Amino acid sequence: xxxxxxxxxxxxxxxxxxxxxxxxxxxxxxxxxxxxxxxxxxxxxxxxxxxxxxxxxxxxxxxxxxxxxxxxxxxxxxxxxxxxxxxxxxxxxxxxxxxxxxxxxxxxxxxxxxxxxxxxxxxxxxxxxxxxxxxxxxxxxxxxxxxxxxxxxxxxxxxxxxxxxxxxxxxxxxxxxxxxxxxxxxxxxxxxxxxxxxxxxxxxxxxxxxxxxxxxxxxxxxxxxxxxxxxxxxxxxxxxxxxxxxxxxxxxxxxxxxxxxxxxxxxxxxxxxxxxxxxxxxxxxxxx
Amino acid sequence: xxxxxxxxxxxxxxxxxxxxxxxxxxxxxxxxxxxxxxxxxxxxxxxxxxxxxxxxxxxxxxxxxxxxxxxxxxxxxxxxxxxxxxxxxxxxxxxxxxxxxxxxxxxxxxxxxxxxxxxxxxxxxxxxxxxxxxxxxxxxxxxxxxxxxxxxxxxxxxxxxxxxxxxxxxxxxxxxxxxxxxxxxxxxxxxxxxxxxxxxxxxxxxxxxxxxxxxxxxxxxxxxxxxxxxxxxxxxxxxxxxxxxxxxxxxxxxxxxxxxxxxxxxxxxxxxxxxxxxxxxxxxxxxx
DNA sequence: CGCCAATTTGAGTCCCATCAATATTTGTGG
DNA sequence: CCACAAATATTGATGGGACTCAAATTGGCG
Numbered sequence: 363x364x365x366x367x368x369x370x371x372x373x374x375x376x377x378x379x380x381x382x383x384x385x386x387x388x389x390x391x392x393x394x395x396x397x398x399x400x401x402x403x404x405x406x407x408x409x410x411x412x413x414x415x416x417x418x419x420x421x422x423x424x425x426x427x428x429x430x431x432x433x434x435x436x437x438x439x440x441x442x443x444x445x446x447x448x449x450x451x452x453x454x455x456x457x458x459x460x461x462x463x464x465x466x467x468x469x470x471x472x473x474x475x476x477x478x479x480x481x482x483x484x485x486x487x488x489x490x491x492x493x494x495x496x497x498x499x500x501x502x503x504x505x506x507x508x509x510x511x512x513x514x515x516x517x518x519x520x521x522x523x524x525x526x527x528x529x530x531x532x533x534x535x536x537x538x539x540x541x542x543x544x545x546x547x548x549x550x551x552x553x554x555x556x557x558x559x560x561x562x563x564x565x566x567x568x569x570x571x572x573x574x575x576x577x578x579x580x581x582x583x584x585x586x587x588x589x590x591x592x593x594x595x596x597x598x599x600x601x602x603x604x605x606x607x608x609x610x611x612x613x614x615x616x617x618x619x620x621x622x623x624x625x626x627x628x629x630x631x632x633x634x635x636x637x638x639x640x641x642x643x644x645x646x647x648x649x650x
Numbered sequence: 651x652x653x654x655x656x657x658x659x660x661x662x663x664x665x666x667x668x669x670x671x672x673x674x675x676x677x678x679x680x681x682x683x684x685x686x687x688x689x690x691x692x693x694x695x696x697x698x699x700x701x702x703x704x705x706x707x708x709x710x711x712x713x714x715x716x717x718x719x720x721x722x723x724x725x726x727x728x729x730x731x732x733x734x735x736x737x738x739x740x741x742x743x744x745x746x747x748x749x750x751x752x753x754x755x756x757x758x759x760x761x762x763x764x765x766x767x768x769x770x771x772x773x774x775x776x777x778x779x780x781x782x783x784x785x786x787x788x789x790x791x792x793x794x795x796x797x798x799x800x801x802x803x804x805x806x807x808x809x810x811x812x813x814x815x816x817x818x819x820x821x822x823x824x825x826x827x828x829x830x831x832x833x834x835x836x837x838x839x840x841x842x843x844x845x846x847x848x849x850x851x852x853x854x855x856x857x858x859x860x861x862x863x864x865x866x867x868x869x870x871x872x873x874x875x876x877x878x879x880x881x882x883x884x885x886x887x888x889x890x891x892x893x894x895x896x897x898x899x900x901x902x903x904x905x906x907x908x909x910x911x912x913x914x915x916x917x918x919x920x921x922x923x924x925x926x927x928x929x930x931x932x933x934x935x936x937x938x
Numbered sequence: 939c940g941c942c943a944a945t946t947t948g949a950g951t952c953c954c955a956t957c958a959a960t961a962t963t964t965g966t967g968g
Numbered sequence: 969c970c971a972c973a974a975a976t977a978t979t980g981a982t983g984g985g986a987c988t989c990a991a992a993t994t995g996g997c998g
Contacts, residue, residue: 451815451817453818453822455902457822459818459821459822461814472810473807473810473811473814474807475800475803475806475807476804476808476810481814501799504792504793505792505796508793511792511793514803515789515802516764518760518763518803518806518807518810519763519764519806520764522761522806523761525810525817526739526761526813527739529739529749529813529817529820530741532820532821532864533747533861533863533864534741534745536953537953537954568976568977575821576821576822577954578954578955578956579976579977580977581953581954581955583978584954587978599962599963599976599977614743825986855943855944856944856945856946857944865987866986866987867944868986868988871944872946872947875947940997940998941996941998942996944995945993945994946991946992946993946994947992947993948990948991948992949988950987950990951987952985952986953986953987955984956981956982957981958979958981959979959980960977960978960979960980961976961977961978962978963975963977965972965974966972966973967970967972968970968971968972
């Protein structure tokens, strides 16, 4: 029989998982076991995973709902089982800064461990199904399954690496390169989830993309239009098609405006876009 | 008797800790116990800390030496016992990006856990004394001392929070604000170490500051000069004096150039700097 | 002392933010 | 279902903040 110690934290009662307390065991998808959780996180399940009887509750959030808020008492980690979210940071003046766009398999809430209060806010961008991992349970797993300890450190380490890459990108790349990489990264994540990495639609606004990349929404919009003009992507509203992913991935800067005007005005209208000079392959100038 | 299992990793032999293998027990400062390590990291020492007989080796690095390199096999974490360093990321084109300036009490190498290879490079900016924590030992501590497990997660969580703050700052602040915050942050860290938080000298070049903040070295230099002109700091080469830390901490943008020219030319030379209008206290405009 | 790295300062340019107007989509209630 | 309001997106014009290129000065160190 499943371990009841990991059952519904009181403060989540209002999120109204569609099951009654007494019938949880009959609801197939509302609880996951340790093996399923490990699979989602892409970490090897420990040897004793199947004997482990702790079960992890699912909670559904509707688009727009907050999973946790800044400053709120920390006690739970969340794993995205389905849906799309954003995490945001709010500075001392109330300005919102997007930090990440979590999706299936991502772990949320780690930033709350340090001060025992969440340092960021997570918002559902679509209906979401989240798995709750009480922090107590999380911490205990390292002791009951020694092999898991490394995996847990690894997941946190991955987050740190990801943020380091973000920092590099923010301070080194041009607007075009930021947007281009954002698109290819999204594509790769969709691929990993089994969807098309070429053709997908954005779940977030231009505003949110801009905030994430350190750009204004107008610049994001203009850049998407430019990449469209250049034939690297096609955009229509939130529907994206990556036409030349490798060019996007290595794009650094569009040529200096002088050159670009010449090329663009003279050539763009005349030639097939795929024949344009490959600006992205030139030697990289030091940016700092 | 100390646990010999944590002794010198073979690949560090070339760093020439000044002790011979046979005389380690006589070298007072070359080894630390668990309690000392916890103290350095500012985490509570576990109950059994004094009975724990594992000892942690110190290694000295001279200014300019690399502690670890990108791609190198990961097996060791490092704690700064004394000295100053930078950690850098090198992008696919060889451009260097400064990620942090670790000093006493900071933990290095966490980013290596994920892929078992360091994702960043650490370079000593001064002579440094580092404590080696073999990752195996680190991971085992969570099991032998249950109270430590939370502390270890907490340290990693803190790193994540710190990087989130960095991301926010990079994409939201002006050059002046970045430099101003950089200085006050440095000051606070020096204070925490028992040094003066008002008066200190920079251990890094303008180039490195610029890389860290996403600015060019010229912009850093000009900004320091401007803050000097405004009377908020005094700079002479790497010697810094914070004259008005609270103004620095809340500074967002200098006034638009038109206004600034008026104010600066007419007022700066005439009035005591402390009486200048408090540009920083105005309502914060949305930046994204 | 002489060399090289680091820093400062200036002049010019450009990328991107800002302000603004319009178009398109989404959502909502009668 | 349509009309209306609100949110989102596109596009243009303009200005400014930071980058780039360049030269001169300072400081550290063998």
